[in-house]
Amino acid sequence: MADVKYVEATRLYPGNPIPAVNRLDLDVNDGEFMVLVGPSGSGKTTALRMLAGLEDVDEGEVRIGGEDVTNKPPKDRDIAMVFQNYALYPHMTVAENMGFALKLKHVSKDQRLERVKEAARLLDLEPYLDRKPKALSGGQRQRVAMGRAIVREPSVFLMDEP
Template sequence: MATVEFVEATRVYPGADRPAVDAFELQIADGEFLVLVGPSGCGKSTALRMIAGLEPVDAGRIRIGERDVTDLPPKNRDIAMVFQNYALYPHLSVAGNLGFALKAAGVAKEERTRRIRATAALLDLEPYLDRKPRMLSGGQRQRVAMGRAIVREPQVFLMDEPLSNLDAKLRVSTRTQIASLQRRLGVTTAYVTHDQVEAMTMGDRVAVLREGQLCQVDTPLALYERPETVFVAGFIGSPAMNLIEAPLEDGCARFGETVIPLSRAAARAAADEGATAVTVGFRPEALELRGDGEGFAITVDLVEELGADAYLYGTAVAPAVSGRIDATPTVTVVARLAPKGVPRRGEKVRLRIRDDAFHVFSTKTGRRLPD
């Protein structure tokens, strides 16, 4: 087992004007399951491929355990990787796929057979050992790809969106299997996904990336409860957090009848920036229906009733912020409500933000203002 460490690691693709991965500083602890998550093109796969040695490091270092592996080829890094399209060897049977790395490493035949059998048993692949990949279902192929990594008993697992080719139902069950398997084996794992639900459910910690930079690395719950930037706030959580630009008045942000008191530190920080407005964020579940004179008014556009919850999508008149030019600014607001007595489409209702269930960000920098 080992730790993985990015030290100012940078990758610039030839001809690109900005780095795909920009001076990463990140430590993955021994045995930890770290998820790299972000939108397409944020550099998460590149970062993973830098650990693998498939992508050169233009500046900085990569360390696995005590070793600096920056200039080592993949085979000397003691890592195993699961690819998005599995990259199974199409001409080899399942057993051949599992045993390829062992054969390349010169492991003796009996030992090879033993380890292939053990891995196949772990992943319920025993009946398929003689089959070619094309004769397997998507889920079975995915397990072979996992098995190919597991059979080598590496120090680090690298997984590049391994569930994205599975159907929704299988994805959910495989998600739990991978997470529990990783905990059982205790192998340090870096896992790339663009799906924030996967990130939240699987990772010990989650690293959120954007445009080649690390936004925030924290436990799933901490990311959810205390996002450090507007981007993380909007990216983590489904439906996304409501983010509204609200004018500052006497140390408070004002949105309809709602007055959001900023902490002293936040107010000072906003004042230091010379800001006249801040971005206020509140999750759908932080909203509740209220009567006249409270909160803010919305017109209901759509109601999604899911049984346990109902999601209300509505439009509110955006607070007037000086310097903005759109004529009748509106904002979309999502609220999670109890399924009983949900307003219907076209109704006008009032919503209130629960006390302390809001986040305040600098509109200028997108960073969270101090509490």
């Protein structure tokens, strides 16, 4: 994992005089688990999306591992995300869903299987690896989405109401 820093990070939406995120200063140390809590509309999701590169940072900056990533595209930030609206591939098993990003990165089949099994153990999904998403409960599907992010071993792991 890596440290994350917001430096007076601001997000403004056109036509709205009130910033969605206003001069956010926040440090999250390497290995730390941090939770943003606040009422609906307070900018929690917007702040996460700014870190992920899915929302612009209109003022200030966002840093990951000491590097300014404010203008870097999402694909270059080494972030795994599990957002409230997750999507699983219905035609793939749990194991295939969890290992899909690794397959796209040409990670060996043995290494993919090892990472998937370890994440499944952590998330209590081992009995379900051969099932398809339609055969899972909502909570199990959420854990599969989390497992898909965990197996990537990202620098930053974001969860928004998973």
